[in-house]
Amino acid sequence: MGSLPVNASPECAPQGRATVSASDLAPLFSAQRRHLDHFFDRLDMSQAAAFAQALLDAPGAVFFTGVGKSGIVARKIAQTLASLGFARAGFLAPVDALHGDIGALFPGDVLVLLSKSGASDELLALAPCARAKGAYLISLTSAASGADCPLAAACDLNVHLPLQGEVCPFGLAPVTSTAIQMVFGDTVVAAIMEARRLSRDQYACNHPAGKIGKTLIFKVKDVMKKQNELPLCKEGDMIMDQLTELTSKGCGCLLVVDEEHHLIGTFTDGDLRRTLKASGPAIFNLTVGEMCNSFILQESKDNHCRCNGSRSHGEDGITSFTCAVLACRRRQQRHVWDHYTARIGLCWIVDFCGIITFCWITNFCTSLLGS
Missing domain, CATH: 3.10.580.10 (CBS-domain)
Incomplete structure (x- = not known):
């Protein structure tokens, strides 16, 4: 694990109340816009289309997985896809999968692995086990295929999500990469809705509660x-x-x-x-x-x-x-x-x-x- 730094003492903390002004936010939002434009300008649409088609053609269930913040995005995309009612979709926690939950995978299922680096140890350990179960593997990474992205080599299909940088003082916190993952996943889900010609009534069947349910179901x-x-x-x-x-x-x-x-x-x-x-x-x-x-x-x-x-x-x-x-x-x-x-x-x-x-x-x- 290396040597973790000791927590800074109270004496080292900034004195007084921390504040954020509009002038502080403006350059950050501008930088975020540039990073998102970089993603949109360089996204390979043929890869995106292949990913969407793989989800449409999946003969079995579609599972999403990821570690940390990528895992949170994976869970959200899985829940959105499940809400359409087209296929069994869910989230597979990578660590739990290696301790028994991989039993949910069957031949013909699709497993989508989200990773900014394409080198997450947990996903690299899960990929060969999922392949042995007969699953079709798709990786969504911000690292291009090659030596720096071993996860891409372990999967049947890799979609590169171009990332210029993170809007973070250290360039490390996933505050842009996760936004890119979310935008990509939700946009593909919207494309699937159009391809399957989802009707309002079909959508309403899976949303019986909340504002959406009251809007679509109650007369x-x-x-x-x-x-x-x-x-x-x-x-x-x-x-x-x-x-x-x-x-x-x-x-x-x-x-x-x-x-x-x-x-x-x-x-x-x-x-x-x-x-x-x-x-x-x-x-x-x-x-x-x-x-x-x-x-x-x-x-x-x-x-x-x-x-x-x-x-x-x-x-x-x-x-x-x-x-x-x-x-x-x-x-x-x-x-x-x-x-x-x-x-x-x-x-x-x-x-x-x-x-x-x-x-x-x-x-x-x-x-x-x-x-």
Whole structure:
């Protein structure tokens, strides 16, 4: 191991609080840009294409491995590839592999070894063992093939990732080489997505949680209020008789419907306050229909009911629906219609600006509330 230096004593440490200024950062970011440009300008696209094709054609699983920071990048690329659902992909820790985990490798599997130097002892020890298992070996190194890169000689394919230098005071810390590895791996994954014509639905199957999952999987019908949760009233009902319905459902509004349960307007808690201020005691003699926000429905040539020119669908995804809401921010209500005006539910949305939007959702020939 050689002689490790003794930790510097506190007396040798810089005095006072260390600071980083914009003028300190600017030359470092400029240097990083030059190093990345060097990589992009000198990357052998034929090698990159051969690597991508090897992953596409892999008859078995695809494993990534590496030591230290390269190992962290290898794990990330493996997880990204696995999220596409095209192949079994995973990370194989090199030391653990030499102590039994190499049993996960089978003939036809691909093992990708990431190493800046191409001379990591752990990977050089793993390569012949993986080859004996029948795996196809690919190395990603920043050292060119030759005597200085023994890992390239031990693999079936080597991809050279050109590295001009590390943005580090000593030129040693892997702060540029790992960025290059990540950019290369993720770009190849993007190419594989295009080659396999990955659809949004296929991608969504592997991302059921988090923001991606909610964006791709959840539809308006999954989050809307339905049936007895809806605050319904008739246009002839007295306003004061409907206060309990207005406040108990937690929607902040009443949905005013006709005898066939078609929406004809809404009456919000804000409308109640404004009516009370304007009418005073006369509010006891007013019906909901007299003071509600009415909507004019028109049947279009394509048999879609439109409300004030705004239309969506109960099967809409959350993202497309939210975009429609933002496009109609000047209206307090966003109505969702299908071919006919049979209602399903109400969706309450708070958009990015904190605007409360109410959504009346309809579907084809379905009337849940009427049953």
